[in-house]
């Protein structure tokens with residue numbers, strides 16, 4: 001059984017059809033990349049999985065159980081790094097993390113232990129005492145990742161986590177994604193950066209205009225499209241012509 005499965009998600013915003021029947025599943029110990037251009041439907045898909053948005057039709061399953069926003073207990077199973085990152089402007093990073101630890105139902109003792117552990121892991125000790133509004137974009141993203149990892153989630157979801165980050169921060173994110181995969185987490189990761197999808201993912205789904213046009217390992221996609229480079233595969237998959 002897949003750790004996370006989405007089936008036939010359909011979502012429109014008014015007359016704009018954002019998702020047109022999106023299905024895929026993510027297993028433990030796997031990095032699954034949702035690769036698509038701007039407006040493809042990546043954030044919409046992720047928002048539905050997280051219960052931030054309701055789909056028009058379609059379902060999300062976690063551990064084989066159909067979930068909806070009325071079942072909040074599944075949320076501790078999912079850690080997410082989104083644009084809306086949960087690191088508050090007026091609180092110290094440590095305080096934001098303490099707040100989230102409580103929301104996730106951890107004890108005070110556990111929270112303090114986890115914060116120390118994660119600060120070490122993500123190399124963010126030097127800005128734990130800074131306020132949210134004093135952070136650079138990279139620090140903010142690390143804070144969001146720290147928040148996501150707090151409850152030891154089974155599933156980790158990252159929506160373009162490296163967007164706007166410098167090279168060392170991007171490298172750090174890639175390293176952490178691979179480490180979390182080694183720990184057995186099911187990881188769903190959206191990006192529009194080919195090289196990144198190529199480097200970190202076990203399977204890639206190419207999403208375009210609300211449709212998953214192809215899914216497979218890089219090797220499978222190479223075979224199917226008779227192209228070596230993911231960039232070429234991508235262009236063929238979305239049917240883009242120069």
Ligand SMILES: Nc1ncnc2c1ncn2[C@@H]1O[C@H](COP(=O)(O)OP(=O)(O)OP(=O)(O)O)[C@@H](O)[C@H]1O
Pocket residue numbers: 013016017018036037038039040041042043044045192
């Ligand atoms: N709140 C909204 N209201 C209206 N239309 C929306 C809204 N959010 C997204 N859309 C539309 O839905 C489609 C999918 O958008 P979505 O944000 O899911 O794409 P994305 O793949 O995350 O893109 P990006 O790479 O730019 O983040 C687009 O056509 C977009 O214009």
Ligand SMILES: [Mg+2]
Pocket residue numbers: 042043044159
């Ligand atoms: Mg997006």
